[in-house]
Amino acid sequence: MALGQFNRRENDKTQPKSLALIQVASGEIWGRTPRNGFEPAVQAYAGKLKNRRGIDFTTLIDPHPDGSPFEVRWYLTATPGVEYRCKDGEDFACIKAVVTNMQP
Numbered sequence: 169m170a171l172g173q174f175n176r177r178e179n180d181k182t183q184p185k186s187l188a189l190i191q192v193a194s195g196e197i198w199g200r201t202p203r204n205g206f207e208p209a210v211q212a213y214a215g216k217l218k219n220r221r222g223i224d225f226t227t228l229i230d231p232h233p234d235g236s237p238f239e240v241r242w243y244l245t246a247t248p249g250v251e252y253r254c255k256d257g258e259d260f261a262c263i264k265a266v267v268t269n270m271q272p
Contacts, residue, residue, distance in 0.1 A: 171226055174212040174240060178221040178271055188223050191267045197225060198253055198260040199242070208261040210242040210250070217270050225265040 176183045176197070191197055199210035214237065216224050229249035231240035242250045244261040253260040 171228055172214075172230065172240075173216055173224065173226055174214060174231075175217040175220075175224050175270075176212050176222050177217070183222055185221075185271045188267070188269045188271050191223060191225070191265075192269050195264055195266065196253075196262050197227075197265050197267070198262050200258065200260060202241075207246075208244045208259050210261050210263050212240055214238055214240055221271045223267050224270055225267045227263050227265040229263045 178185065178188070182200075197210050197212070199208055201208050202211060209232075212225075229242060229247070232243050232247045235241050241247075242261060242263050244250050244252060244259070249263065251262040251264075253262045
């Protein structure tokens with residue numbers, strides 16, 4: 169497996185500052201089923217953040233090979249190494265990661 173560098177940009181709905189703190193402490197990135205998606209998926213952008221707020225992370229889990237060069241996804245049942253999580257009755261995809269909070 170390759171060590172990849174990825175990021176998620178801060179936003180009020182899916183990547184608020186409070187979630188960044190949880191991701192740093194837990195070492196996990198979770199993802200819901202995307203709009204028009206078929207199953208839970210962790211979504212992120214390739215590379216490090218540049219002049220934006222959010223999180224940078226590295227993971228040993230390779231993203232799904234059918235992604236774009238800019239956005240990457242890890243699907244719950246289609247990407248090796250993705251784990252299942254459930255919170256409040258909702259299913260999530262989860263990957264282990266080393267997370268750096270870029271939201272001062």
